[in-house]
Amino acid sequence: MKKLFLLTLMIMTLLFLTACWDRYELEERANILGIAIDYADESTEDFTIPEVSHQKDKFPGNNKKLYKITAQLAVPGKIKLGPEGDSSGGSGETSWVLETVGYTMKDALLNLQQQLAEKLYLGHLQIVIVNSEIAKDGLEDINDFLRRDYEVRRTAWMAITEQKASKVLQTAPPMQTVPALYLSQTLDNAMRFGKLPKGYLGKFWVDLDDMGIDGNLPLIKVIERDRIMVTGVAYFIDDNMVSKMSPIELGGYLAMRERNPGGYTVAVSTDDGGVYLVESLRRDSKINITIEDGKPNAVINVEIEAQIEEETKANDLGLKKLEEVELKVNDLANQVFNEEIKSWQEKGADLLGIGARVRAFHSKYWHQEVETEERWREIYKEMDIQVKVDFKIERTGMDWK
Template structure:
């Protein structure tokens, strides 16, 4: 009798085991690896099913933008574990789907309606957003991604100037998971000093901060099997207002003092010799001041470099080195300040000068500036000087 009681007790207590409610086996999940967001063309708009709203458009929608979301899904059985056999085309391991909606969630809900598996965002690596959307307003896309707890904050958001769906379809021949390759491209760019660490989490912090404007990498599809980081998109508030070229990313990183260095720069000396100097360490010091109610900033950038290549000449020496350093300082002083002026014209404070002034002169900020809009006005005409101190520390294996 007692034994029976114990058995029944154990049977009943197994009802209290949890964890089962949220059980989704791997093959029951639609693992989304990459998303691309575009603005849909006019005639495509007809295909929005009424999943989250009734006939007649999205409630309270006055701007009527229709998004086209392209999702890349991993097909679980197709991804091989262990060493790669080769020959297999990577496009076959991922499934690219399209969905339309008036908001991100609307589009995802429409997508879910078409899928047998539950959409899972835990492996989302990269979100490509079309430049047109970023130039309008990026906050509407962000909200869903911030709220959804499955989305990693270390995933990347990138901007594309062509159709975003092109980028997500770039599939390298040797990689099993295409999106993984794309996000690895970005992660390794950070390690190589070619890209700031502006993944989701950091980007969102910069976006909402007062006196800081955010940046996002711009990527480009190359030959339909890889991507290239072709610059940075810089923001004013929630809108993208301009872009840089790849070398200007180096400038941004140098002013921010982010290491390791990675960009090389070509320089010519008086006698016609050409040198390629690669930066390997960058440091910067910000000095902000408010005098007579006028803010000013002085940025001292220190870059240490190495000579990587010498062409059309073969007589490198100590004196030559000093000449190159001198030339580099002049060149970078010029280009850094030019770029800075362009930023000022666009009122994009990506170097966080506003935040620094707010931090160090709270009284000035709270009396005179108060808002981000006012700061943009002041920032546009304020005095900012960048002084670059380029030092060459080595020249590789060659003496001359």
Template sequence: MKQTNLFIIIIFSSLLLTACAGKREINDLALVMGVGIDKGSKDGTIKVTAQVSRPGDARGQTGAPTGQSGETTWNVEGEGESIFEAIRNLTAISSRRVFWAHNFIIVINEEVAKEGIGDIIDFFTRNPELRMRTLIALTPDKASEITATITSLEVIPGEALSKLFRYTNISTLAPHTEIKDLLAAYLSDSTEPILARISLEERKIDSLKPEEGAKLKQVELSGAGVFNNDKLVGILQADELQGVILFRDKIDSGVVVVACPKEPKSEISVELNKQKFDVDPIYKNNEVSFNAKLNATVTVVEAGCPFSVSDKELVEKLEKAVEAKLKEDINKSISKIQKEYKSDVLELGKVFQNEYPYEWKTMKKDWANIFSTAEVNLSIHANVESGSLLFQPTISGKEERKEK
């Protein structure tokens, strides 16, 4: 009995001794916050830029303590014939082990994406340290510049980039795309990948020279890239995305600007709220079509002309104008995706497969051609509501005095 107890104690003691065998000290790790992928300086090579946090300097202070640079990140690049080789070459100049678990975003240059991102998908989905919720985006600029651009609101550029995507369900300027979304679309036999697009634009005003206006570049959302398999085949601008995102994601808000019902030269802006969007597949006479229906509550947020929700005639005209504008914009985007890109980023194949699984088996091999000719019948219903501040027409008191 004593021997048995002694044996049990030895076993448990050995487990305790190995409990910290795989530990990693934070002081030994280079915490990657952002990654940029560009073409290398030589043909057939690729350049990887890693944005590494400098914990000692990332405290928001204006002056650099003794022995520190004051820069919040250390941006370093490596080149190789593959992503893995380029990253391995980073270790030659890094005093710490590159650690990916805290990475916010991966940014890919569009020239790289045109040649194919299959190897990028493969590498980053195999990496056990990388989170599948990591954001991924395209840029027409150098990815190394995007990941190194400092903003005035966030200390870490990688964190600033990730926070741009917090409100994409309101702005609809770009889709919210993560590694898991890209992988799912890439592996799908119907849906094609679509990636958010970000670019550098002169938006920031130098506080020392405000009279010069915006001169410093900042990163902003600027549409999306459409893929066929793993290759970039086209770009959707920000104003073409509202309808596309409806098919893929839930949109909390949107803005539509139309002419005033009684004053065509003036404009009225409305916000779309409580949107409900449904897509129903139809298979008849060996032909595929889709019925898409959008119901949205509309709130007047800016009126460049007198408008009152108590005037039913004005309200009805506004609803019709909003419906016509939305239908025109969405149909234009659908047509561009179907006819020009022939890439099912709208996930219509997934919708059809769920409803007609047997028919899908015979269609999936030729889905790209079927999708490009499938009719999408869009119906839109807008219902105007408004807050208490807009129940009365916004007419100047001076104008009322003149009328008297």
């Protein structure tokens, strides 16, 4: 009798052990793959501000600039795995683009949720595209939400665009069925070829908060509605975007930060008119900082292993010629790199993390003279930074001459 009672009790306790209490079927979830953030243009677009998290015109805080958020949702069951014969549908069917406005990120997402039956899920978020206007005013408010939310991956990308971010998100590439996936793949691959710094969210936030180093984000642009061009990177001081670099400058930046593999190619010409395209393969950079008379000096030694990819207007490549090309490319790189550093110094953006290195390796000096990031910027603007580039051309391809 006692055993029977115990047995029933045990079976009954099983009822409390039901798992998956927060289960959501895939179809019931609205997987957001990409978010685009713009300022809402109140004069041209017409919309009503939904009263979800606040009463009408009663959102707390002074900043009354409205964000327009465009979210791209994956339509479950429509995304095909692997290639599919009929691609005439384009990406219009596999994804669903929704727009809403809000005073903050969460406010806008709440408004979005109000329109949807499915639960919004940010775990598959691949890319956040931000309009450069917002980036110039500061990203802190957007970052806070993305950091705080436990669903958002830190390997997602954030990209800046000077066009309408919503337009970029809706590019319809024929290669991938979902635009947001295509976008993030573009950036991932660019990083793998050594064309972009490791700039996904987690890394960007670390640079942003560190003392003596400033962050950067890729800058993208749509061409003809179906392609994405990486037009360089936007760089930041604190969390405000200050300026941008062109891809060739970016190559210099990557070389100085020792990001491998190398991927950028430069064109140089020798005295007899031959034009050579030299691709960097491996970059090696040493940042030496010395303190002299209470002033920091930095010498950056960059060594680049390179190969010649193309030779035009001439056909006499040999040992002597190679040395000449090396010299020419060194001159060019020295000039470009030094100019680049100068322009960053003028803006006060310490992209190479020289401040962080001073803080780490000369902490005594840092604590006596610098201490705050503002003070460091002043010192940084006036400090002497020299770049020495040394190209080593190791390969010339399959042609002897």
